[in-house]
Amino acid sequence: MASMNLIARIHAALERRYGVRAARRVLSNPLDDLILAILSQKTGDTNSCRAFQTLRQVLPTWEQAHRAPESAVAEAIGSAGLAQYKAARIKAILRQIYRVQGHFDLTFLRDVSVEEATAFLGRLNGISSKTVARLLLVSLGKPVFPVDAHIRRVACRLGLVSLTLTPKKIQAALQSMVPLPLLFPMHVNLEQLGQKTCKMPTPLCDDCPLSKLCPSTR
Numbered sequence: 001m002a003s004m005n006l007i008a009r010i011h012a013a014l015e016r017r018y019g020v021r022a023a024r025r026v027l028s029n030p031l032d033d034l035i036l037a038i039l040s041q042k043t044g045d046t047n048s049c050r051a052f053q054t055l056r057q058v059l060p061t062w063e064q065a066h067r068a069p070e071s072a073v074a075e076a077i078g079s080a081g082l083a084q085y086k087a088a089r090i091k092a093i094l095r096q097i098y099r100v101q102g103h104f105d106l107t108f109l110r111d112v113s114v115e116e117a118t119a120f121l122g123r124l125n126g127i128s129s130k131t132v133a134r135l136l137l138v139s140l141g142k143p144v145f146p147v148d149a150h151i152r153r154v155a156c157r158l159g160l161v162s163l164t165l166t167p168k169k170i171q172a173a174l175q176s177m178v179p180l181p182l183l184f185p186m187h188v189n190l191e192q193l194g195q196k197t198c199k200m201p202t203p204l205c206d207d208c209p210l211s212k213l214c215p216s217t218r
């Protein structure tokens with residue numbers, strides 16, 4: 001397992017590159033983030049954010065989106081692509097939440113255990129474990145380290161985890177080695193590094209803030 005010293009040095013180098021992030025930013029609305037995750041499938045942030053904003057302008061509450069025809073939701077989210085498919089998923093999720101809760105406020109999940117929140121979100125149709133982990137950290141402030149393809153690649157190249165581990169085991173390994181206050185900033189910064197520098201198939205090691213710490217540097 002990586003030493004605390006190595007984790008601290010990686011964190012410091014990433015902060016020098018990307019700036020200091022709060023240990024735990026102001027938590028965002030869990031249902032907003034869940035819908036945004038659906039909208040972001042197979043499209044970029046710009047398109048999914050635009051679709052989200054239009055949806056909130058046309059149907060300002062989740063209650064209204066729940067009651068609106070699927071076609072109205074699809075029309076509002078057109079800029080995200082796959083509008084019919086995504087509208088159907090959004091409507092299904094809203095129906096499911098309303099059936100279970102009778103309302104659309106998921107902030108109560110901040111006050112339950114990680115296991116309970118994971119179980120609740122995991123029961124929602126079509127929500128991946130990756131999305132659940134991200135909601136746990138970003139929207140609910142739980143001590144979880146979500147692992148997407150970028151973080152998996154960077155963590156493996158840095159030698160923090162083995163490529164042979166499953167995403168679930170990589171998540172558990174990173175959670176055990178990253179101190180609690182660093183979970184959020186390290187998650188966001190490693191993701192950025194993966195998107196901008198430690199890319200597939202060829203990493204841009206000459207421009208990497210971690211090149212002196214990385215066994216895979218070229």
Ligand code: SF4
Nearest residue numbers: 198203205208211214
């Ligand atoms: S030095 Fe290269 S391989 Fe290592 S983390 Fe940076 S970009 Fe990735």
